[in-house]
Every structure is written in C-alpha cells, then in structure tokens.
Amino acid sequence: METTQLAPSFIVTGGCGFVGSNLVAQLQQRVPGCHVIVIDSMRTGTFQTLVDACQRCGEHFRGEVLAKGVGEVLWDWLLKEHKPRAVFHLGAITDTTVDDEAVMIEQNAGLAWRVIVSACAERDVPLVYASSAATYGTPGQALRKEPFPEDAAGRPNNVYGFSKWLMEQVHRRISAERVSLGEKQPWIIGLRFFNVFGPGESHKGSMASMAYQLTKQILAGGRPRLFEFGEQARDQVSVDDIVGICLASAGLGERGDPKPGIYNAGSGKVTSFEDVASAVRSGLGIAQAERPTEFIPMPASIRRFYQDYTCADMSLAASGLGFKPMHDPVEAIASYARWIADTEDGMSVE
Numbered sequence: 079m080e081t082t083q084l085a086p087s088f089i090v091t092g093g094c095g096f097v098g099s100n101l102v103a104q105l106q107q108r109v110p111g112c113h114v115i116v117i118d119s120m121r122t123g124t125f126q127t128l129v130d131a132c133q134r135c136g137e138h139f140r141g142e143v144l145a146k147g148v149g150e151v152l153w154d155w156l157l158k159e160h161k162p163r164a165v166f167h168l169g170a171i172t173d174t175t176v177d178d179e180a181v182m183i184e185q186n187a188g189l190a191w192r193v194i195v196s197a198c199a200e201r202d203v204p205l206v207y208a209s210s211a212a213t214y215g216t217p218g219q220a221l222r223k224e225p226f227p228e229d230a231a232g233r234p235n236n237v238y239g240f241s242k243w244l245m246e247q248v249h250r251r252i253s254a255e256r257v258s259l260g261e262k263q264p265w266i267i268g269l270r271f272f273n274v275f276g277p278g279e280s281h282k283g284s285m286a287s288m289a290y291q292l293t294k295q296i297l298a299g300g301r302p303r304l305f306e307f308g309e310q311a312r313d314q315v316s317v318d319d320i321v322g323i324c325l326a327s328a329g330l331g332e333r334g335d336p337k338p339g340i341y342n343a344g345s346g347k348v349t350s351f352e353d354v355a356s357a358v359r360s361g362l363g364i365a366q367a368e369r370p371t372e373f374i375p376m377p378a379s380i381r382r383f384y385q386d387y388t389c390a391d392m393s394l395a396a397s398g399l400g401f402k403p404m405h406d407p408v409e410a411i412a413s414y415a416r417w418i419a420d421t422e423d424g425m426s427v428e
C-alpha cells in the first residue's frame with residue numbers, strides 16, 4: 079500500500095507570545111503543511127497575538143495549542159507521539175522586574191527545563207531555546223563599549239538574567255554528560271536574544287521594546303521620554319532577524335548542520351536611545367523640533383542593575399550557524415513605528 083509522508087511537526091513553547099507567535103507564523107510559511115504544537119501557559123501571551131502573527135503572513139494558525147505550563151507537559155510522551163523536527167523553547171517569565179527569585183528561577187530554569195533538555199537529547203530532537211543578553215550584566219566590554227563575545231557572560235544584574243544563565247548551565251551539563259558517555263553532542267542551541275522589537279509585542283506593556291514605548295508616547299500626542307541623556311545604547315534587533323536565527327539554529331536556514339552551542343542573537347549594532355527616538359520620529363514623519371525628547375532622571379533603584387550598553391558580537395553565529403542579521407535597526411525601527419501608526423497595534427496605543 080502506498081503511504082504518504084506527513085509534513086513535519088514542530089513544538090513551540092511560548093508560541094502565543096511576541097517572538098513565539100512570529101516564529102510559528104514563519105514556520106508555517108517556511109515548511110508548508112507543517113503541524114505546529116504551541117505550548118503556552120498564557121501568562122503573558124494571548125490567542126490574539128498568535129492569530130495576528132499568522133494573519134500578517136497571510137495565513138491562519140493551523141496547529142494546536144496546549145494551554146499549559148511547560149512543567150505540566152509529559153515531554154517524553156509528547157516527543158514520542160509527535161516526533162517533532164525541532165522544539166523551540168521560548169516560554170518564560172519575561173517581566174524582568176519580577177523580584178520573587180524563587181518563582182523566576184523555578185519557572186524559567188527549574189526541573190521542567192531539565193526534563194525538556196534530557197528528553198530532546200534522549201530522542202535526538204533538535205532543541206533551540208531563548209537565553210538573553212541579560213546573562214552578561216555589565217561586563218568589561220560594556221565599559222569599553224565593545225561587542226560582547228559569548229564568553230563574557232555570567233555575571234547577570236537581575237534574577238531574570240540569572241535564570242537564563244542557569245538554563246545555559248543545565249544545557250552545558252547535559253551535553254557534557256552525553257559526550258562523556260561516548261554519545262554525540264546533542265543538537266541543542268541557546269540563543270542570547272538582545273533587545274527585540276517588532277510587530278506582536280503590544281501585550282507586553284511596560285516590557286515592550288523602547289521602539290514601541292516611544293512610538294506610543296508620540297502617537298498619544300506627547301514627547302518621547304528617556305532617561306538622562308539618552309546616550310544609553312543597546313543592541314536593538316528586529317524580530318524578523320530573531321525568527322531567522324531560530325530557524326537557522328533548527329537547520330532551516332542556509333546551513334542544514336548548525337553547530338550546537340550558545341550564541342548571541344542581536345543585530346551586531348549599537349543604537350542609542352536618542353537614536354531610537356529619532357528613528358521613531360522619522361518613521362512617523364515628525365520633526366525633532368516638533369517633539370523634542372524629554373529627559374528624566376534615572377531612579378537609583380534602577381541604576382543599580384541597568385545595562386547602559388549592550389552589543390552582540392555576531393561572529394560566532396556567522397561561523398556556527400551560518401546566520402547574519404539582515405535588518406539595519408534604525409531603518410527597521412522607523413518602518414516599525416510607521417506600521418504601528420497604520421495598524422490596529424497603533425489603535426491600542428494609549
């Protein structure tokens with residue numbers, strides 16, 4: 079009897095969130111007919127975010143959603159049942175101001191994370207997960223205003239960054255254990271996302287990107303507000319590039335054989351906050367003199383853990399994953415601001 083090959087499945091945790099929904103939509107486009115299983119506790123994500131992301135790609139969501147925390151899922155059974163081509167783990171507490179250390183560590187890097195890593199390694203399923211630039215804290219490179227090489231991380235300034243650092247340690251440990259048993263290194267890739275901006279982040283409120291916040295302020299008739307004097311600078315990266323590096327890490331980019339490991343995921347460029355404000359003004363067609371930036375002092379409580387400077391060194395991602403960011407942040411921020419003004423996302427601007 080003739081059998082037909084089913085299109086592959088993918089699992090995306092956090093698929094109702096900002097990055098996850100964009101990834102799900104792109105997966106459906108990139109791998110026609112694929113089946114995407116979203117696992118999302120709906121802590122911050124919403125069904126609407128997923129519907130909108132698919133609509134932006136001219137699609138409907140065609141997969142299934144398990145509305146559960148990653149700790150409530152039988153991972154071994156799930157991987158056996160669906161035989162996914164890859165698991166993308168993006169589900170996490172993303173509010174970096176949550177200061178309940180036990181909750182942050184348990185939710186982001188607790189037992190459930192160890193189970194996911196072990197199950198994927200055991201069943202030979204590629205695993206791509208979101209770490210963060212917050213794992214760097216303020217390394218020497220920040221003081222010298224140089225790009226951060228991957229080995230400069232490890233002294234995070236907040237418990238969110240620490241939870242991401244712990245995820246990386248579990249990944250390292252389980253990989254090393256398997257290699258020491260004579261097995262091949264499991265296909266596990268950690269991506270340290272820098273500051274991501276783009277469509278689908280409106281549900282994040284005060285945790286949405288600087289580009290989104292400043293656009294909201296200007297569309298509401300106000301002036302863009304920055305901490306004195308706007309010279310803080312971050313690696314701002316378009317969500318399209320983040321989706322691109324996730325796909326590349328799963329072997330769906332230019333190279334089918336990315337090298338397992340931990341990589342920076344940024345634009346490789348530094349954009350000061352004042353430059354973000356200028357890009358937003360230019361995207362909205364508003365002159366600087368019309369809405370000059372208003373500067374406010376940085377509260378001491380924030381000062382302590384604030385990252386004044388971040389910049390991803392993207393050379394390892396180029397050699398290990400065959401990935402290069404495609405979007406210039408200033409141009410992408412300007413067109414994003416224009417998009418917000420022209421769409422429903424702009425309507426929700428307060």
Ligand SMILES: NC(=O)c1ccc[n+]([C@@H]2O[C@H](COP(=O)([O-])OP(=O)(O)OC[C@H]3O[C@@H](n4cnc5c(N)ncnc54)[C@H](O)[C@@H]3O)[C@@H](O)[C@H]2O)c1
Pocket residue numbers: 091092093094095096097098117118119120121122123124146147148149167168169170171172185208209210211270271272273274275282
């Ligand atoms: N957006 C950024 O600038 C940025 C920067 C660095 C790292 N990251 C990481 O990227 C990932 C995606 O973040 P985002 O910006 O899309 O945020 P988001 O809040 O929009 O998405 C996170 C999603 O995870 C879900 N979630 C939370 N806890 C969960 C759990 N225990 N089980 C299942 N689902 C859970 C939420 O409901 C939400 O849908 C996160 O891991 C985040 O830490 C994001």
